[in-house]
Amino acid sequence: MGKASAQGGTWDAIVIGAGLIGLAVARELNGGGLRVLLVEQGEAGREASWAGAGMLAAEQIPEPSPLRLLALASARMYAEYCAQLRAETGQDVEYRQIGTLAADGTVWPDHCVDNRRLVAALRTATERRGITLLEHTAVSAVSPAGGGWCVRGGEREWVGRQVVNAAGAWAGQIAGAALPVRPRKGQILAVQGPAGLLPRVRMGEGVYLVPRGDGRIVIGATMEDVGFSKALDPRQLAALHARAVALAPAIAGLPVVEQWAGLRPGTPDDLPLLGAIAPGLWAAAGHFRDGILLAPVTAKILAALLLGVPPDFDLKAFAPLRFGTAPADGAPRAGANHGPA
Numbered sequence: 001m002g003k004a005s006a007q008g009g010t011w012d013a014i015v016i017g018a019g020l021i022g023l024a025v026a027r028e029l030n031g032g033g034l035r036v037l038l039v040e041q042g043e044a045g046r047e048a049s050w051a052g053a054g055m056l057a058a059e060q061i062p063e064p065s066p067l068r069l070l071a072l073a074s075a076r077m078y079a080e081y082c083a084q085l086r087a088e089t090g091q092d093v094e095y096r097q098i099g100t101l102a103a104d105g106t107v108w109p110d111h112c113v114d115n116r117r118l119v120a121a122l123r124t125a126t127e128r129r130g131i132t133l134l135e136h137t138a139v140s141a142v143s144p145a146g147g148g149w150c151v152r153g154g155e156r157e158w159v160g161r162q163v164v165n166a167a168g169a170w171a172g173q174i175a176g177a178a179l180p181v182r183p184r185k186g187q188i189l190a191v192q193g194p195a196g197l198l199p200r201v202r203m204g205e206g207v208y209l210v211p212r213g214d215g216r217i218v219i220g221a222t223m224e225d226v227g228f229s230k231a232l233d234p235r236q237l238a239a240l241h242a243r244a245v246a247l248a249p250a251i252a253g254l255p256v257v258e259q260w261a262g263l264r265p266g267t268p269d270d271l272p273l274l275g276a277i278a279p280g281l282w283a284a285a286g287h288f289r290d291g292i293l294l295a296p297v298t299a300k301i302l303a304a305l306l307l308g309v310p311p312d313f314d315l316k317a318f319a320p321l322r323f324g325t326a327p328a329d330g331a332p333r334a335g336a337n338h339g340p341a
């Protein structure tokens with residue numbers, strides 16, 4: 001390829017959006033020998049991937065969802081994925097095999113990770129590998145350019161032989177690469193307890209609790225269809241907290257240390273968008289409630305697609321163009337909802 005610089009130029013691959021999905025995909029593409037530019041409108045990893053709870057809830061995705069196979073495969077990859085990241089960066093992402101206790105007493109072999117630590121480690125990994133990360137640069141449009149794709153951000157342009165839309169809840173906003181994704185807001189909070197107070201993830205009706213190693217307990221989350229607002233509603237957060245205390249009375253009285261909100265990237269059937277939008281233009285978006293869980297498998301799949309290797313999975317159910325001309329805004333359709341996050 002020709003000369004490439006953050007000011008412009010030509011790249012083997014350009015990834016739009018540096019959330020967990022974009023970071024993981026960029027790292028994997030770099031591992032496959034591609035020179036990668038990662039363009040992020042804000043700060044890397046500060047949107048849904050930072051806001052999430054970090055449950056890896058593959059076992060809770062019911063049959064016959066096509067997502068289950070992908071989710072179980074990603075869950076199986078997690079331990080090794082985190083070990084590799086640790087070897088590469090020296091950072092521990094607190095992947096813990098502690099299982100999930102459901103309200104009826106069932107224990108699921110679903111685990112958890114500290115997604116904020118995971119984002120930070122992936123960021124370090126991309127930097128160490130020499131992947132160029134451009135922050136505070138919003139991509140507005142993608143258009144064909146010779147054999148590749150021109151990516152426009154503000155006054156600047158870059159050409160990618162291949163381009164990946166990994167823009168999370170904003171993946172529908174990029175002209176020429178727009179995907180049927182819409183934001184699904186989640187409000188969430190954390191209390192601080194002593195380490196080990198909750199030995200497992202807890203799952204109840206309309207609430208879940210995810211313990212961190214330092215005793216912090218993340219309590220999630222609302223599911224709202226309110227556009228791109230991340231405003232907090234004290235009443236909804238109080239109701240969430242009350243449900244959490246009813247499920248796990250041991251947390252009553254613990255101080256609330258943080259409240260926040262994030263935007264899940266939703267699709268009309270709640271399934272991700274993985275595959276070609278056009279030759280050389282790819283989707284890695286719409287991971288809805290499971291993007292933290294699905295990051296390792298998504299990275300593997302996108303790397304296979306961009307490197308021209310058949311992926312290990314049947315991706316028909318995740319085809320980005322499966323809705324044809326139907327809702328371009330990711331509006332949910334009935335009946336496809338799954339999972340707790």
Ligand SMILES: Cc1cc2nc3c(=O)[nH]c(=O)nc-3n(C[C@H](O)[C@H](O)[C@H](O)COP(=O)(O)OP(=O)(O)OC[C@H]3O[C@@H](n4cnc5c(N)ncnc54)[C@H](O)[C@@H]3O)c2cc1C
Nearest residue numbers: 017019021041049052053054055139168186290291292293
């Ligand atoms: C409250 C809550 C709880 C959750 N809990 C879990 C959980 O327990 N387990 C789980 O697996 N998943 C969970 N999720 C879902 C998970 O967080 C998401 O599916 C996942 O983070 C999506 O990753 P992403 O990289 O696609 O999106 P994001 O992390 O949102 O990243 C997209 C990035 O693209 C950037 N971007 C957007 N537009 C542009 C543009 N035009 N140009 C350049 N950059 C752009 C954004 O700034 C952002 O950084 C939860 C989500 C929420 C909100």
